[in-house]
Amino acid sequence: MQLLKTIKEVRDAVAAARRQGKIIGLVPTMGALHAGHGSLIQKARADCSFVVVSIFVNPTQFGPTEDFNKYPRTLDTDTRLCESLGVDCIFAPLAEEMYPQRNLTWVDVEQMTKGLCGASRPGHFQGVATVCAKLFHIVQPDRVYFGQKDAQQAAVICRMVTDLNFPMEIIVCPTVRERDGLAMSSRNRYLSSEQRKQAVCLYQALCGCRKMVEQGIISTSQLIAQINQVITTAGVQVEYISIVDAQTLQPMTSLTADALVALACRVGTTRLIDNMLIFLNPPRFQI
């Protein structure tokens, strides 16, 4: 496995693989890898003949009051995990390699970035879309793997790729959970042991919502009220609970199309998100 720091090195490595007729898979990450990332890498490994994992804590997607500086950086552990999963190449650039001068060019996806996490994180999805465009141009993969855990990110990137005709396929993989249901996240390590126990309420609230939908309830306000009650009863602070169209991320009053149930909470000072997809035909849940 190669550990590469420069754009030129990774382009050369991918070009060599391409000359051998290989299919290139990219798993973009911010490092601090966990089993969720592991599942993306395994999927890429199964689908592609050359797997690149990018590890880059992208400054342009953090707000001024967010956790950019304290975001976990665990490159040694990440490298061992990638090696064990058969990754061909890690691309771990410095910020100066990705942003050698002031960046003037930004990619924005309208409408879909206004609500959900976009409401409390202005500029976040602009930073995400822009760095993904950069990574896609650097690696030029055939397939890119994202986790459903970051549902809005996945939907925004899918739309960007469609709207701008990026010549690649986006594959969104299911959320990986701890035994008790907590969605894997690099930020879970911020939780105290008591907060860790509280945090499971996000998953439990989504399971409760699934049960209500199975019982025929389609009013999103009723579903949201129930989710809100489960979470606040657990002593966790709700930032938002939304039920939106799964493709466009626009709010729905009742379940008339494939839907995304998405929520963000604060457990202590740690911000956690989770979500569930509801497909209508045939009725199916992805959680």
Next chain:
Amino acid sequence: MQLLKTIKEVRDAVAAARRQGKIIGLVPTMGALHAGHGSLIQKARADCSFVVVSIFVNPTQFGPTEDFNKYPRTLDTDTRLCESLGVDCIFAPLAEEMYPQRNLTWVDVEQMTKGLCGASRPGHFQGVATVCAKLFHIVQPDRVYFGQKDAQQAAVICRMVTDLNFPMEIIVCPTVRERDGLAMSSRNRYLSSEQRKQAVCLYQALCGCRKMVEQGIISTSQLIAQINQVITTAGVQVEYISIVDAQTLQPMTSLTADALVALACRVGTTRLIDNMLIFLNPPRFQI
């Protein structure tokens, strides 16, 4: 020569050329081809082994009061010119092919799009940058050819390609002029014969500016005043005359770095632009 209308067809044609080891050149145009476009095509033909000319009057770069509907469309003549210049493939999509649904994703280049033509054409460069990103992803060329005539467009696209790491080279070719110096433009055909005579004042004003710089004048306000006088004396209405840093397009008070002298005028209702580059070391002009 192939005349292709769909994204799939042009991707297949380029992929076939790529498999033969060919170097792909793209000349993006809005059609109504003239000798200026011809020079871009000839340069691409000399540099590349597979030349694609795109012809697409992009609706998203026209303002609501601009000339989108009356912009000249001359596909038959354009096709003959391309054929005669040895083009391999014309890509001439319908708007529905390029924008099959409402476009939500936009590429913006900050700062550089605020002044010059950006001031009177809000949204224009967002439309240009976005459609170029789309065309670059569809054709995936090695080299793309733009004319210096549209100086701000060329600078904006160069910056976009650098900032977003597009894997291609942008080549900016000199402005091609009529015998009397008028810059070639698809919009010249809007001019009456009297307006056509007036229009040469843009070129003459730039030549006068060159002479003043050769004489050692480096104050941009002095240079601009002289240009303004030449143009207004010819009875032509000035929209802007600016002298800016050639890379960043930020205004300069004196010629202390490579500069772009750019101007836009109205001859009757027809909007014409022209420009001159001033290089300092060694002293050189490109007009």
